[in-house]
Amino acid sequence: MATNSGALWVAKFPTSTKTADLVQPFRGNFEAFQRAMVASKISVKxxxxxxxxxxxxMMHYSWMIVKGQIDAADVPPLPALQGADIIWNHAHAKQGAQEMVDGYGIGSLGVPPALNSRHIDGRAVDTSLSWDGDIVIRNKDGSSRNIVGSPRNSTHPDLIAAGATYGVIHLKNVMADKVHWSDDGH
Ligand SMILES: [Zn+2]
Incomplete structure (x- = not known):
């Protein structure tokens, strides 16, 4: 059944936080890196x-409507949509889109959320990482790497270098998305 845009869509199609929903070989590569981080007393969320x-x-087009970059009447349908027959163009189109932008928490973004990303392909992970003091982590080949000083989060260059040995590549533009890792740095 087709349903007007609005807040009720936000809870549908949730983003997974399970590594089981990643594709191989990235899933195994990330899980190996995760084990190494946990062994180094890094808190991994x-x-x-x-x-x-x-x-x-939903994120992309609600943002586009709210920012006036597309008319609700011009939003293309998503082919082969399963249970997501959303009506964008209705009497309260702008309000419906605004509720979705608020629900997704994307109102402050300067660019629209991507229609295509490594997350959609199951080839990306966002992490919240923290640790205390200086640590040592194991690279994939078994050698050790010191991780000294701050920042004690997923932007530390030596942690990023360790991840790369597992085929887990931090977003190349590190500060543009501090928490994002994928199989190719995109
Ligand atoms: Zn991400």
Whole structure:
């Protein structure tokens, strides 16, 4: 049944936080890096793995409508949408889109959320990482790498270098998305 845009869509098509929803070989690579981090007393919290393409579509077009970059009447349908027959163009189109932007927490973004990302392909992870003091982590080949000083989070260059040995590549533009890792740095 088709349903008007609005807040009720936000809870649908949730983003997974399970590594089981990643594709191989990235899943195994990330899980190995995760084990190494945990062994080094890094607190690892996964905040996103796989994101359904339906959610990416909802985020993208609600933002575009709210920011006046597309008319609700011009939003293309998502092909083969499963249970996501959203009506964008209705009497309260702007309000419906605004509720979704608020629910997704994307109102302050300067660019629209991507329609395509490594998350949709199951090839990206967002992490919240923290630790105390200086630590030593094991690279994939078994050698050790010192991680000294701050920042004690997923932007530390030596942690990023350790991740790369596992095939877990931090976003190349590190500060543009501090928590984002994928199989190719995108
Ligand atoms: Zn991400």
């Amino acid at each position: 996964i905040t996103a793995t796989h994101r359904p393409k339906e959610r990416a579509y």
